[in-house]
Amino acid sequence: MSKLTLAIPSKGRLMEQTTEMFARTGLVVRKVGHARGYRGEIDGLPDVDVAYVSSSEIAEALKAGSIHLGITGEDLIRENISDADTRIGFVHKLGFGFADVVVAVPDCWIDVATVADLEEIAMPFRRLHGRWPRVATKYMNLTRRFFASKGFGDYRIIESAGATEGAPAAGTAELIVDITTSGETLRANGLRVLNDGVILRSQANLFASKVAAWSPALQSVCDQIAANLAKSVPQPANSK
């Protein structure tokens, strides 16, 4: 039978934590061939092909259905897949890779604490500076959806490729939408999260692609992995 493809992050903390987590569940993931290669397997599960892929490409591959399972952050799934709930199954929350996607403004904006305040300053800002406030972010879709849900539309998105936190001080944007774990980087850059500015509390998940080619046999392999995870990575009671 054809194999089940499981994609796991190819580098960084996310890769290490994924490997550790699988080990704790009794599933030993090892690389096949060269240590710097990008293929792997799981001991005792011969029907699983492991692919080491970058986190954002995992989201794309799940969306396209070219892999069955993948481990990546919910932020990347929500950002890159407009119909995530129909294409993607949330199999298991993994309890690491925590990151909040937040709206942050310069701390010196003592007149701004909520999105409603942003709305109030947008028009005077435009009068004085000749443009809408700019939001630097790599999360263009999450940003747009979040502000739309708050009825706020008077801003412009500036796509940011990296070091987003530096944009306000550098004068290339007025505020940012970015991920934060402890808030330390934001503080170091003179930024503060709005009171109602948490867009998404993200963590690493095991996701299933609903548009991949599934067979009953592959489904049972998936169930087996999920069952192993359930034993050693309990889900928070309020998880959806």
Next chain:
Amino acid sequence: MTTETTRDFGALEKQTQTLMSVFTKASYEAVAPTILQPADVFLDVIGESLRARTYVFTDLDGAELCLRPDLTVPTCRLHLARHADPRTPARYCYSGAAFRFQPQGADAAHPREFHQAGIERYGDTEREAAEAEVVATVVRAIEKTGLKDWSLRLGDLGLFSSILDVAGLSPLWKKRLDDAFLRPLAFRDSLKAFASDTDATRLRVPDTLLSSLKRSDLAASEAAIGAYLEENAIELIGTRTLSDITEHLIGVAEGREEKPLDSTAADLIGRYVGITAPARTAGAKIAELINGAPSGSAAALESYDRRIALLANAGIDLDRVTFAAEFGRTMAYYTGLVFEVRAKSLGPQSPIATGGRYDGLMRAAGASVDVPAVGAAIHTERLMTATLGASS
């Protein structure tokens, strides 16, 4: 319908020619603005929500472009390019493709790529006359293509502002309500919240500092804010200046002095927004509301009545016309009259034509002044479907 066969294409072309001949006979000059447009103007006018329904992309030079989501903004830009004084009166008509992203996938009534035929009038100082002429011309063009079962729905965003004047509101409340009106989903809640005194301050600025700020002494107020930042070791970063922040805080302080929204006024506004009636009787209903208000005024209604009379004069059968006070709130750039033409066979989700007054658009597109502007566009594929349905 799609026009991927020659026969369908031909039928649509023929219909478009009929529409355009009505427009050009009414002295509208045929123009063909470009399909590729700078995304800037659209993003400024419609906001970032544009990205949710438009094909926006970056070209190899890094310029942000879009496939035009309508032909109104492109026609504005064309007018600005031609005339040093944007208030120069002009009439344009056009037909061409427009493009919109459909999040749930395209369907027959909501294709990604569709055609619009429309008219735009700029620089007319006789407002109601221009509006009635645009409505009548569009209806006449639609009838010429063979559709008989149309109905017309009117709204008036300017009238809401007038009602606020009538209710005797302070400028602050007027502005808040004007903004809230454009967010229909939250409007009822906002109205309720405004009328109760629950808007506690959410800022961490100390009360004493806030109440020490004075518009009459900006320099001292600014110095006080500067000192506060310094004391708390908050660095001033970014493009907003100390004076930007101070001025907004002064506004916040003034807003806190303001009493909650008067409950009579809230009630009046709530009842106005609920009005949906045949165009003939809507005027009387609004008049009734206004007479019961603290300071009654007929001014708000004059332009409504004049417009209705002009429509009747232009041969519009008023029995087919309804007025809905809340209609038009979600439509991007309109500022006064809004209208849509519906066909019985297509239902309310698929109007065959929409239009209205949009006096602020020309300025957003680069003009130095507001320019009176009225226009409308016909969704030609829908019109085709409606006329075919009517004849079969």
